[in-house]
Amino acid sequence: MRKSWWKILSVVCVIYAILGGFLMPAPDDIGILAKTIRNLHFHVPMWFTMILLLLVSYVYGIRYLNTGNPMHDSMSSSFVKVAMLFGLMGLATGSFWARFTWGTWWIEDAKLNGAAIGMLIYTAYYILRNSIDDEVKRGKFSSVYNLFAFPIYIVLIIVIPRMAETSLHPASGDTVGFSTLDLDNNLRKVFYLATIGWILLGVWIATLKHRLTEIKRIDEEI
Amino acid sequence: MRKYSVLLTLIGFSAMAQTSMDDFFYQSGKIYVVVAILVIIFCLLAFYLVRLDKKITKLEKEQDEA
Numbered sequence: 309m310r311k312s313w314w315k316i317l318s319v320v321c322v323i324y325a326i327l328g329g330f331l332m333p334a335p336d337d338i339g340i341l342a343k344t345i346r347n348l349h350f351h352v353p354m355w356f357t358m359i360l361l362l363l364v365s366y367v368y369g370i371r372y373l374n375t376g377n378p379m380h381d382s383m384s385s386s387f388v389k390v391a392m393l394f395g396l397m398g399l400a401t402g403s404f405w406a407r408f409t410w411g412t413w414w415i416e417d418a419k420l421n422g423a424a425i426g427m428l429i430y431t432a433y434y435i436l437r438n439s440i441d442d443e444v445k446r447g448k449f450s451s452v453y454n455l456f457a458f459p460i461y462i463v464l465i466i467v468i469p470r471m472a473e474t475s476l477h478p479a480s481g482d483t484v485g486f487s488t489l490d491l492d493n494n495l496r497k498v499f500y501l502a503t504i505g506w507i508l509l510g511v512w513i514a515t516l517k518h519r520l521t522e523i524k525r526i527d528e529e530i
Numbered sequence: 531m532r533k534y535s536v537l538l539t540l541i542g543f544s545a546m547a548q549t550s551m552d553d554f555f556y557q558s559g560k561i562y563v564v565v566a567i568l569v570i571i572f573c574l575l576a577f578y579l580v581r582l583d584k585k586i587t588k589l590e591k592e593q594d595e596a
Contacts, residue, residue: 315583326565327565330564
């Protein structure tokens with residue numbers, strides 16, 4: 309295994325998040341949330357991981373446009389694919405959580421719709437890539453697309469929900485984030501390490517995907 | 531053989547800890563059982579990732595040599 313210390317760290321952090329998420333004290337009395345406040349350690353890191361992976365992909369997209377090195381393009385596309393996986397997990401967990409707190413699987417809300425449109429934007433990235441056979445063209449087209457997609461994605465899932473007048477989702481519109489509810493800092497003790505763990509895990513899976521793509525590419529060249 | 535020695539040690543430990551482990555997992559509405567199951571699932575997933583990582587490293591080495 310290559311450079312393994314941070315991979316071990318990611319597994320340890322996520323196991324800590326599972327144990328801590330269930331067993332550590334948490335503010336279990338916040339209205340309709342009740343004990344589901346503990347979902348914070350699992351649902352939220354999915355989105356953080358997705359954003360970070362997309363940021364890495366964005367940076368490698370720019371690097372590809374500068375250098376034309378196919379390795380950078382493979383890095384960029386692999387990170388988008390794994391980011392989409394985490395985005396799907398974020399949507400699915402969010403929807404399930406909403407069903408048993410807000411009483412519905414989905415509701416018209418700036419945060420939810422923004423996240424859904426964000427996913428569609430990157431689905432289009434996928435389709436764009438698959439529709440071009442020429443390697444150089446594919447790399448350039450998808451890197452330029454990525455250049456526009458990432459800022460729009462950030463605006464859709466963070467900026468617009470914040471500016472919305474009303475929202476059910478925490479930390480958007482007229483609602484507060486978890487930091488104001490976490491008076492005893494009990495959630496923070498788990499949440500920060502959980503986030504680090506999930507992000508590192510996402511990066512690990514994405515690098516695996518990248519390395520596999522590279523092996524295939526070099527194999528075709530030979 | 532070294533692979534299985536870990537397993538044997540674990541089985542040994544669990545036999546020793548049988549009663550206190552029972553007490554532990556029957557507590558507070560058996561929620562610890564759920565926790566343990568999640569940990570098992572995640573550990574196996576992580577183990578699979580490690581295997582995948584090793585296989586890819588091997589492929590990369592083979593490619594470098596070729």
